Amino acid sequence: MGGFNIRDTLAAEQAKFKDEITKDKFKYKNYVLDLSLPINEPKFLFAIGGVPTIPLAELIGIKGRAKMGKSQFEYLLIAVMLAGLNRGNINPLQADYKVLLFDTEQSQASLKKCCQRALKYASLPIDKNDARFIPFFMRPLSIDERKQAIENAVREERPDIIFIDGVRDLLQDFNSLEQSGNLIQWLLRLTAEYGCTIVSVLHQNKAKDDGNMRGHLGTELLNKLTDCFEVSKKDGKFIVSCTDSRNIQCPDFAFSIDANGEFRDEVLPDENKSLARVEEIKKTLRMCFNTKSEMTYTELTKSYAMEAAVSERTAQRAIKEAKDNDFLNIKGDYYTIREQTPTATDTHL
Structure with a gap:
């Protein structure tokens, strides 16, 4: 009998909840997270x-x-989706895709050439x-016209x-x-309302030591x-790195465009990669401590x-790696950088 009364009580509370959310002052309840629902995995x-990415x-x-290959990376992704087949290190995870591309920068001739390369x-x-x-092709349009066209098309x-x-x-x-x-709220609304992924291409600052x-x-x-x-270019190869992710970061890969204007898969050499990562973390730490000799974990x-130019989650992983490899001193609640000559053990970072 007690269980029956509990079910009745819960049913009455849910009915009251549904009735209340129709009233203006209770509309906030539409946004309450229902913890009884199953988690939707991305x-x-x-x-x-081999690492799932781009949810x-x-x-x-x-x-x-x-001119580092940002646009070419997006056309490579488009080509993989249209082919429905593995290309190099990239594997499509759907049988079929619907893809829209909005270009505000290129001429019609350049845009056509890039699309034809992907096809x-x-x-x-x-x-x-x-x-x-x-x-x-959106270069001739005003800002309002571009946004309206994008939303209508989506x-x-x-x-x-x-x-x-x-x-x-x-x-x-x-x-x-x-x-x-x-603008960002508008983009987020489009993803939520229409259930599509939005890939935005944006330039980095011109300074070589500034990845923002x-x-x-x-x-x-x-x-x-x-x-x-992040897309960079070295020795004729475009190098793609996932610099920041809320999930598992996928590995780096490379591709190129040959003399005929066609995509080519490239092998990314692993030699000195660990050492380069060590030096990158050390370089960033030196910049962090350039004006302050010590910092708390939150400050660091x-x-x-x-x-x-990464998320705090990614920064925390880098700090952990630095601690594990003795690049940081910890005294109480404060961190200081430990300068040392790179050794063979550094490459295990």
Whole structure:
């Protein structure tokens, strides 16, 4: 009898809850997290190096300095989706995709050439449109026209993923906190309302030792991204690294474009990679302690995240690796950097 009374009580409470949320003053209850519901595990669109990455209905970033291959990476992803086959280290995790591309930067001729490169790599005809891939030439449009066209297209076409090449062209001033915040909230609303992944391409600052994405838009966008990829170029190869992720970071990989303008898979040499990572962490730590000789864990985490242009979660992993390899001294609640000559054991970082 007691159990029956409990069920009756719960049923009455749920009925009251549903009745209340129709009233304006109780609408906040629409946003209460229901802990009785099962957890929805993320659905990933790709695996890179065997690691699932780029989940559905999330914000993704591609950053890099000018002419480093940011756009070519997105066309490589598009080609893999259209082919439906493994290409190099990239494996599509869906049988079929609907892809929209919005380009605000290139000329029509350049955009066509890039689209045709992706279609050719996917072994598809390059002289006609594919229903699964719709590219948009947006350079002549105003900011409001671009945003309206993007939202209308997403609403009507219902894509799995969209690429915005030149996201900073969707606002007047990428150093404006208000404009940047409004744009990011708009992007987040699109992912939530239409269930699509949005990949934003944004330039990094020009200084070689500054990996931050440009302006307040770049800073705020990084805080909201699920995955962020950095594209660089060395010896004719485009090197892609997942610099920040809320999930497991996928391994680095490389590709190139040959003399015929076609994509080519490249092998990324592992030699000196561990040592390079050691030096990168040490370099970042030195910048953190440049103006302060000691910091608390919280202060160091925030400083490392800012200097390396990564999330605080990624910064915490780097600090842990540094502690494990004696790159940091800890006295009470304070951390200081330990300068030392690199040894063979450093390469285990």
